[in-house]
Amino acid sequence: MPPRPRRGVIGRDAAMAASAASSEVPRARGSMAEEDPNQNQPEEEAREERAPRWGPQHAGARELADLYSPGKRLQEWVSVMLCAILVIFNSYHLVINFSVDQAHYILIAIVAGMVTADFLSGLVHWGADTWGSVDMPIFGKAFIRPFREHHIDPTAITRHDLVETNGDNCLATLLPLSHMAYKFHTLSPEAVRETYAWECYVFALAVFVTLTNQIHKWSHTYFGLPRWVTALQAVHIVLPRRHHRVHHVAPHETYFCITTGWLNYPLEFLGFWPRLERLIEAVTGEKPRADDFKWTQKVK
Numbered sequence: 001m002p003p004r005p006r007r008g009v010i011g012r013d014a015a016m017a018a019s020a021a022s023s024e025v026p027r028a029r030g031s032m033a034e035e036d037p038n039q040n041q042p043e044e045e046a047r048e049e050r051a052p053r054w055g056p057q058h059a060g061a062r063e064l065a066d067l068y069s070p071g072k073r074l075q076e077w078v079s080v081m082l083c084a085i086l087v088i089f090n091s092y093h094l095v096i097n098f099s100v101d102q103a104h105y106i107l108i109a110i111v112a113g114m115v116t117a118d119f120l121s122g123l124v125h126w127g128a129d130t131w132g133s134v135d136m137p138i139f140g141k142a143f144i145r146p147f148r149e150h151h152i153d154p155t156a157i158t159r160h161d162l163v164e165t166n167g168d169n170c171l172a173t174l175l176p177l178s179h180m181a182y183k184f185h186t187l188s189p190e191a192v193r194e195t196y197a198w199e200c201y202v203f204a205l206a207v208f209v210t211l212t213n214q215i216h217k218w219s220h221t222y223f224g225l226p227r228w229v230t231a232l233q234a235v236h237i238v239l240p241r242r243h244h245r246v247h248h249v250a251p252h253e254t255y256f257c258i259t260t261g262w263l264n265y266p267l268e269f270l271g272f273w274p275r276l277e278r279l280i281e282a283v284t285g286e287k288p289r290a291d292d293f294k295w296t297q298k299v300k
């Protein structure tokens with residue numbers, strides 16, 4: 001049985017205390033130093049330990065990066081292309097069916113879509129961080145691997161191009177976007193108008209799910225972000241950088257929502273993730289984060 005993951009040096013509680021004091025930057029040894037993306041850890045710490053604890057030189061990170069295959073790359077390319085076509089097609093139909101007297105419903109639908117996307121980002125992120133393993137057939141290398149890589153080399157995402165960053169999220173939204181396109185193609189304008197607010201909700205949800213990893217990438221990017229992105233982060237419409245750093249404290253057990261991050265506050269207050277983990281551990285006997293812990297320990 002693998003040992004229980006060691007708590008970060010400052011730990012979750014201290015991180016929460018720090019966030020409660022309106023500073024969401026856990027700046028102790030358990031946290032990474034992203035302002036220096038080539039270093040990834042404080043200097044005195046690097047001297048203390050010959051094996052890197054984070055970053056592209058970490059043995060586990062190198063092994064995980066090598067598992068990125070041409071087949072996986074193709075899946076991402078196809079997903080991005082199809083998703084872009086469907087978003088353009090559906091946007092066109094939403095615009096031509098727009099009527100101003102539905103404006104307030106549209107606004108509510110967009111905010112509800114963002115909240116739902118944030119929750120789903122947390123659920124998927126939590127599920128992949130906490131359970132499963134890279135050794136699982138096909139699924140492990142394709143979909144668990146990026147999550148393991150992200151904890152031991154958090155700035156690798158900033159070196160991923162548009163396709164690698166967004167490929168999997170584009171894949172996730174293909175089905176609902178295709179269904180919507182089918183409806184716009186087959187239903188009469190009157191029938192479309194009847195469910196217009198619902199379509200706006202589904203579209204906002206799909207777009208924010210699609211954008212989630214791009215938003216996540218921005219939250220790790222400290223140089224060269226466009227002004228409009230840092231403005232959106234500053235007003236917390238998308239995941240702010242300081243906010244997301246709370247998640248990157250070992251053992252990565254909180255603040256899983258990475259679209260807007262809005263739900264991290266209520267879910268933390270409710271103890272939502274630890275409760276769910278205790279329930280799953282009681283039912284299955286699986287230890288949370290056992291595989292993630294295994295990868296962080298790979299120093300050779």
Ligand SMILES: [Zn+2]
Binds near residue numbers: 151
């Ligand atoms: Zn994570």
Ligand SMILES: [Zn+2]
Binds near residue numbers: 216220244
């Ligand atoms: Zn991250």
